[in-house]
Amino acid sequence: MRPAAPSDSAPIAQLVIEADMFPQEARGFIEEMMASYFATGQASGHACIVDERDGRVVGVAYYQPKTATDRVWDLTMIAVHPALQGQGRGATLLAQVEQDLRDQDQRLLLIETSASAQYDLTRRFYGKNGYDEEARIRDYWEDGDDLVLFRKALKTQ
Ligand SMILES: CC(C)(COP(=O)(O)OP(=O)(O)OC[C@H]1O[C@@H](n2cnc3c(N)ncnc32)[C@H](O)[C@@H]1OP(=O)(O)O)[C@@H](O)C(=O)NCCC(=O)NCCS
Structure with a gap:
């Protein structure tokens, strides 16, 4: 596990597409998100870590602070290569x-x-890792596809 480097941007985009977290058409968007992370995101507190195996990026997590809150964070992206999912x-x-x-x-x-x-x-994964389902917003992603918001208090652990 290590902090992401600029050269990880394309492999990260490839990974999240392969993990089906984003569609193929989103490649440009993800690469832009990573470019913006290295340009200004890190300075504003965003963080991105990668998991490597045999020199290849096989896992990624991106997290950022929620503006106008007291120390609340958002896990914007987490993905593991499909061939290695379910192994912890x-x-x-x-x-x-x-x-x-x-x-x-x-x-x-x-x-x-x-x-x-x-x-x-994925929801089962969050539940198993101690996250509570806190809220739902109906038809958020599109009609018939609700948003589920999970929450974990970090200080009680
Ligand atoms: C969700 C994800 C990050 C979990 O990582 P993982 O390495 O597969 O999960 P772990 O091995 O640590 O945990 C396994 C548990 O998570 C759940 N799980 C989630 N996805 C799974 C998968 N593809 N295969 C097996 N278990 C999975 C299961 O509940 C499993 O425990 P169980 O078998 O005892 O029920 C990963 O599966 C993934 O990248 N999924 C696709 C992208 C995605 O959904 N990202 C999150 C978007 S909000």
């Missing part, structure tokens, strides 16, 4: 994010996901 890599990434935030005395970590069947395992 996602839990290790998430634990690393939480530890980093606890070390900085941060309070809450929020995660937005979908209520659709495609994300059944």
